[in-house]
Amino acid sequence: xxxxxxxxxxxxxxxxxxxxxxxxxxxxxxxxxxxxxxxxxxxxxxxxxxxxxxxxxxxxxxxxxxxxxxxxxxxxxxxxxxxxxxxxxxxxxxxxxxxxxxxxxxxxxxxxxxxxxxxxxxxxxxxxxxxxxxxxxxxxxxxxxxxxxxxxxxxxxxxxxxxxxxxxxxxxxxxxxxxxxxxxxxxxxxxxxxxxxxxxxxxxxxxxxxxxxxxxxxxxxxxxxxxxxxxxxxxxxxxxxxxxxxxxxxxxxxxxxxxxxxxxxxxxxxxxxxxxxxxxxxxxxxxxxxxxxxxxxxxxxxxxxxxxxxxxxxxxxxxxxxxxxxxxxxxxxxxxxxxxxxx
Amino acid sequence: xxxxxxxxxxxxxxxxxxxxxxxxxxxxxxxxxxxxxxxxxxxxxxxxxxxxxxxxxxxxxxxxxxxxxxxxxxxxxxxxxxxxxxxxxxxxxxxxxxxxxxxxxxxxxxxxxxxxxxxxxxxxxxxxxxxxxxxxxxxxxxxxxxxxxxxxxxxxxxxxxxxxxxxxxxxxxxxxxxxxxxxxxxxxxxxxxxxxxxxxxxxxxxxxxxxxxxxxxxxxxxxxxxxxxxxxxxxxxxxxxxxxxxxxxxxxxxxxxxxxxxxxxxxxxxxxxxxxxxxxxxxxxxxxxxxxxxxxxxxxxxxxxxxxxxxxxxxxxxxxxxxxxxxxxxxxxxxxxxxxxxx
DNA sequence: GTGAAAGCGCTAACAC
DNA sequence: GTGTTAGCGCTTTCAC
Numbered sequence: 204x205x206x207x208x209x210x211x212x213x214x215x216x217x218x219x220x221x222x223x224x225x226x227x228x229x230x231x232x233x234x235x236x237x238x239x240x241x242x243x244x245x246x247x248x249x250x251x252x253x254x255x256x257x258x259x260x261x262x263x264x265x266x267x268x269x270x271x272x273x274x275x276x277x278x279x280x281x282x283x284x285x286x287x288x289x290x291x292x293x294x295x296x297x298x299x300x301x302x303x304x305x306x307x308x309x310x311x312x313x314x315x316x317x318x319x320x321x322x323x324x325x326x327x328x329x330x331x332x333x334x335x336x337x338x339x340x341x342x343x344x345x346x347x348x349x350x351x352x353x354x355x356x357x358x359x360x361x362x363x364x365x366x367x368x369x370x371x372x373x374x375x376x377x378x379x380x381x382x383x384x385x386x387x388x389x390x391x392x393x394x395x396x397x398x399x400x401x402x403x404x405x406x407x408x409x410x411x412x413x414x415x416x417x418x419x420x421x422x423x424x425x426x427x428x429x430x431x432x433x434x435x436x437x438x439x440x441x442x443x444x445x446x447x448x449x450x451x452x453x454x455x456x457x458x459x460x461x462x463x464x465x466x467x468x469x470x471x472x473x474x475x476x477x478x479x480x481x482x483x484x485x486x487x488x489x490x491x492x493x494x495x496x497x498x499x500x501x502x503x504x505x506x507x508x509x510x511x512x513x514x515x516x517x518x519x520x521x522x523x524x525x526x527x528x529x530x531x532x533x534x535x536x537x538x539x540x541x542x543x544x545x546x
Numbered sequence: 547x548x549x550x551x552x553x554x555x556x557x558x559x560x561x562x563x564x565x566x567x568x569x570x571x572x573x574x575x576x577x578x579x580x581x582x583x584x585x586x587x588x589x590x591x592x593x594x595x596x597x598x599x600x601x602x603x604x605x606x607x608x609x610x611x612x613x614x615x616x617x618x619x620x621x622x623x624x625x626x627x628x629x630x631x632x633x634x635x636x637x638x639x640x641x642x643x644x645x646x647x648x649x650x651x652x653x654x655x656x657x658x659x660x661x662x663x664x665x666x667x668x669x670x671x672x673x674x675x676x677x678x679x680x681x682x683x684x685x686x687x688x689x690x691x692x693x694x695x696x697x698x699x700x701x702x703x704x705x706x707x708x709x710x711x712x713x714x715x716x717x718x719x720x721x722x723x724x725x726x727x728x729x730x731x732x733x734x735x736x737x738x739x740x741x742x743x744x745x746x747x748x749x750x751x752x753x754x755x756x757x758x759x760x761x762x763x764x765x766x767x768x769x770x771x772x773x774x775x776x777x778x779x780x781x782x783x784x785x786x787x788x789x790x791x792x793x794x795x796x797x798x799x800x801x802x803x804x805x806x807x808x809x810x811x812x813x814x815x816x817x818x819x820x821x822x823x824x825x826x827x828x829x830x831x832x833x834x835x836x837x838x839x840x841x842x843x844x845x846x847x848x849x850x851x852x853x854x855x856x857x858x859x860x861x862x863x864x865x866x867x868x869x870x871x872x873x874x875x876x877x878x879x880x881x882x883x884x885x886x887x888x889x
Numbered sequence: 890g891t892g893a894a895a896g897c898g899c900t901a902a903c904a905c
Numbered sequence: 906g907t908g909t910t911a912g913c914g915c916t917t918t919c920a921c
Contacts, residue, residue, distance in 0.1 A: 205691060206668065208898060219908045224900060234906060255669035256602035257898035260913045265599060270648070277637045278630065278842065283825070286629040287621065293650050294620045302664060305613070305648035307636050321645060325549065326598035348548060456829040463831060482626070483826050486799040488806060499621065551914060562892045567916060577890060600914035603897045
């Protein structure tokens with residue numbers, strides 16, 4: 204290894220290793236000024252950094268958190284949504300001297316109730332959880348008494364600290380937007396049960412709108428759904444066709460492509476509103492108008508809360524409170540895929 | 547914590563903790579069958595998993611690698627290219643019982659020669675390095691005698707194990723493709739110095755093609771470059787305009803958007819070939835033809851090589867050899883943005 | 890087969 | 906101020 208240990212360093216400096224340890228940890232006045240600087244000089248010279256495993260064992264904390272993504276594909280982090288969350292959390296960890304273990308965790312592994320080694324072996328002090336989280340999974344996780352914060356999973360609110368988008372707010376804003384552009388016939392695509400419920404609750408306030416909910420419960424691809432929708436669109440009498448569609452950005456683009464093949468144009472024939480402001484939305488032609496969560500900000504907030512819990516600044520219920528009081532981080536990006544229609 | 551330790555477990559089972567340790571590590575015949583099963587039952591019952599820090603200290607290996615991205619933005623992993631590499635590496639780690647520490651490392655931090663804690667504190671057994679790697683950085687990194695494998699950084703070949711795309715091969719295939727579609731006037735966008743050199747070398751074999759190299763040395767955004775190119779395109783006499791442009795996929799899409807605003811269509815007026823097969827290329831309209839590296843595969847290969855080094859199956863030079871002999875993982879995705887023109 | 894004992898490198902409580 | 910001491914939880918010889 205060639206790496207120098209504290210003991211050796213202390214011997215070189217002619218001090219006890221406990222003194223050297225205190226110097227390494229920047230404790231106030233652990234020794235005479237002269238000795239301190241001697242030790243510091245040696246540390247600098249040898250590029251000494253405490254061995255993380257030894258320090259973890261002695262301190263009983265790892266200065267490390269996990270970022271656990273529960274996805275049904277090994278390509279979970281390739282999804283820009285999760286990648287951005289990770290980036291946000293990573294930035295906070297870096298700023299506060301924490302390490303971040305990334306783990307993409309297959310849904311299926313849950314059936315064994317086989318939690319990731321990271322958690323079981325306590326190699327993280329806490330973790331951030333995101334992706335699809337089932338209740339069974341949550342129970343298993345919770346039984347481990349490791350602090351964690353979730354991102355997404357609106358329904359968990361109240362029992363765990365969770366930073367998530369508020370589908371009630373989102374659906375209201377979307378419907379208001381539709382109305383402001385004079386749209387009446389709307390297709391609203393949502394995958395979450397709660398999102399659907401929140402939408403349905405909103406509908407009472409929008410009796411002038413005819414909203415059809417496109418539930419995508421099974422994991423059909425965006426393309427497949429787009430094809431189905433296009434077929435239906437074409438079969439419908441023109442007066443019955445939606446003039447506005449809301450859905451995931453990839454779905455919107457896939458739909459625009461399919462419709463285009465049938466001769467229908469966006470935004471002339473149909474307005475499309477995406478729910479993720481990502482590279483695709485930004486560069487698609489026409490640029491996709493979106494209402495989107497700020498995912499990296501969400502990752503950041505989650506990490507900040509988690510680290511505050513770890514440092515004892517926040518207890519469980521305070522963390523829950525903080526997660527609930529976070530101001531909504533969603534934002535609109537108005538681009539060219541939506542337009543007002545004549546009344 | 548509530549977590550049970552080996553010592554306690556051994557006491558419960560009425561055996562020495564060294565025996566329990568052997569059972570936990572699955573050593574052959576560490577004790578009588580009866581004792582073994584007694585210990586195993588207890589371990590199962592308590593959900594015992596060795597404490598990772600203690601095990602790391604005793605074994606002097608962490609079963610953990612780092613995935614270091616050197617980027618000039620904290621949003622590095624939001625780039626689909628790097629996210630996919632990470633996914634590939636993650637999958638391998640998972641399969642082989644390793645943990646993966648993700649770290650996005652700002653270029654600027656290099657100036658202090660301040661290496662990430664992960665490396666300095668030896669909290670990883672080795673790491674995968676990707677993104678922009680300067681020579682100074684590489685020297686600093688190398689001096690730490692931790693095994694690592696790089697992804698990208700063609701010029702590093704020979705001195706470190708690096709999995710990278712071969713710009714010589716890519717440029718040849720691109721030019722051949724242009725020729726096969728009867729294109730003569732080509733804009734070829736590349737950011738890397740070596741990529742440019744390799745392209746220039748190829749040009750000798752393609753005297754019939756008029757290739758202009760668009761060097762993007764400064765970090766101008768894809769949009770900015772697209773605007774500049776569009777201006778030039780419009781100013782050029784029609785007979786001088788390129789009929790084929792090769793570049794990063796976002797750039798291609800941005801260019802298509804700009805050109806479209808000026809009334810020029812893809813692929814009717816211009817063929818566009820992207821260098822990354824990502825979500826944008828797939829869903830853009832028209833679908834972007836791409837020649838792309840398989841990034842997740844690259845991440846996978848890098849991790850496999852690194853883990854082989856860590857387990858002693860490969861030494862440094864064998865790893866280099868293996869990285870060089872990897873069959874090219876790039877592939878074409880033919881979509882609608884390119885077309886043959888009349889001669 | 891089994892267990893005693895040393896040690897991994899560091900931290901922290903407590904004397905001096 | 907400084908050093909002594911006792912761990913942290915586990916692995917790994919090495920006797921028995």
